[in-house]
Amino acid sequence: MIAPCSPVAASPAEGRVLGSAEVIAALAALAQEHRLAAFRLLVEAGPDGVSAGDLADRLSIPRSSLSFHLNQMMQAGLIVQRRESRSLIYSADFAAMAALVGFLTENCCRGAGC
Amino acid sequence: MIAPCSPVAASPAEGRVLGSAEVIAALAALAQEHRLAAFRLLVEAGPDGVSAGDLADRLSIPRSSLSFHLNQMMQAGLIVQRRESRSLIYSADFAAMAALVGFLTENCCRGAGC
DNA sequence: CTGTCATTTCCATAATATTGGAAATATGGA
DNA sequence: TCCATATTTCCAATATTATGGAAATGACAG
Numbered sequence: 667m668i669a670p671c672s673p674v675a676a677s678p679a680e681g682r683v684l685g686s687a688e689v690i691a692a693l694a695a696l697a698q699e700h701r702l703a704a705f706r707l708l709v710e711a712g713p714d715g716v717s718a719g720d721l722a723d724r725l726s727i728p729r730s731s732l733s734f735h736l737n738q739m740m741q742a743g744l745i746v747q748r749r750e751s752r753s754l755i756y757s758a759d760f761a762a763m764a765a766l767v768g769f770l771t772e773n774c775c776r777g778a779g780c
Numbered sequence: 781m782i783a784p785c786s787p788v789a790a791s792p793a794e795g796r797v798l799g800s801a802e803v804i805a806a807l808a809a810l811a812q813e814h815r816l817a818a819f820r821l822l823v824e825a826g827p828d829g830v831s832a833g834d835l836a837d838r839l840s841i842p843r844s845s846l847s848f849h850l851n852q853m854m855q856a857g858l859i860v861q862r863r864e865s866r867s868l869i870y871s872a873d874f875a876a877m878a879a880l881v882g883f884l885t886e887n888c889c890r891g892a893g894c
Numbered sequence: 895c896t897g898t899c900a901t902t903t904c905c906a907t908a909a910t911a912t913t914g915g916a917a918a919t920a921t922g923g924a
Numbered sequence: 925t926c927c928a929t930a931t932t933t934c935c936a937a938t939a940t941t942a943t944g945g946a947a948a949t950g951a952c953a954g
Contacts, residue, residue, distance in 0.1 A: 686813070686817070690810075690811050690812065690813060690816055693807050693811035693816075694807075694808070694941095696807050697804050697807035697808035697811050698804065698942085699800075702800055702803065702804055702807075705888060709887065709888050709889070712890070717900080718900075718902090719899095719900060722901095727943090728944050728945080729902085730902075730903080730943080730944055730945075731942075731944060733902055734902095734942070735942090738941090749950090749951085751951070751952075752899060752900050752950080752951050752952065753899095753900060753951095758888075760889065760890075763888050763889055764889060767884050767885055770877070770881050770884070773820055773823065774819060774820065774823050775874065775878060775881060776823050776824070808911095812911090812912085814912095831931090832930075833931075836931095841913090841914095842914050842915080843914090843930085843931065843932085844913080844914055844916090844931090844932075844934095845913055845914060846931095847931065847932055847933080848911095848914095848932095849912090851932090852911095865930095866930050866931085867921095
């Protein structure tokens with residue numbers, strides 16, 4: 667018996683199991699300087715999220731570039747968008763992120779601590 | 781107090797803490813069909829590893845292409861190479877993978893189960 | 895309506911990644 | 925030494941991603 671981390675049994679309350687195409691999309695979505703930075707800001711911001719404009723300012727990149735990156739992350743299912751009056755507010759999809767980490771620990775981590 | 785998974789304190793026996801450039805390299809290394817497949821085979825194989833030729837056969841891709849991908853993963857620090865007579869044997873670096881998962885849970889997972 | 899703010903879409907350009915055949919390199923055996 | 929095996933490096937073609945300005949869209953106030 668191994669039982670490395672989790673106090674619960676094996677595959678617990680994982681909302682969703684990903685196929686490798688989805689995993690690749692999610693990994694690619696995070697494997698970029700501006701996107702990783704944006705995602706971390708969104709994680710920090712929590713469910714309130716951050717508007718596109720704020721993000722662009724905080725990251726110091728042009729709005730059209732940011733828009734491109736946000737789109738990538740949405741298509742990968744890592745973030746979510748909602749409109750609030752004139753602004754579009756983005757927030758991290760924590761369940762999706764948890765599913766990604768779940769995939770990695772289960773498929774790519776055999777034996778190592780997590 | 782939150783204490784989501786680990787029975788130990790905060791940042792436990794993590795061999796190494798990654799900067800975001802390293803994380804991006806590792807994510808990009810896994811964000812590709814053939815590389816993710818290769819890495820999963822290496823994880824399954826454990827410390828014994830698999831030779832380049834075997835991997836190419838199992839993945840059904842040309843040797844020069846595989847060589848390119850193995851190089852990417854080595855540069856990203858996710859796999860390791862050793863020579864055994866005529867063959868080059870590759871194996872997964874589990875500590876590196878654990879560090880990647882550690883980064884993701886700590887920086888991109890706030891609040892979600894892991 | 896008209897103007898303004900917030901953001902996206904369009905699009906051309908530039909940069910980076912992927913592919914695979916052919917030639918080069920390393921290793922061990924006859 | 926010479927040959928066969930295992931794998932890499934080279935390189936050119938192709939494909940995919942990233943950039944950012946300008947024009948288009950959506951929302952709201954006067």
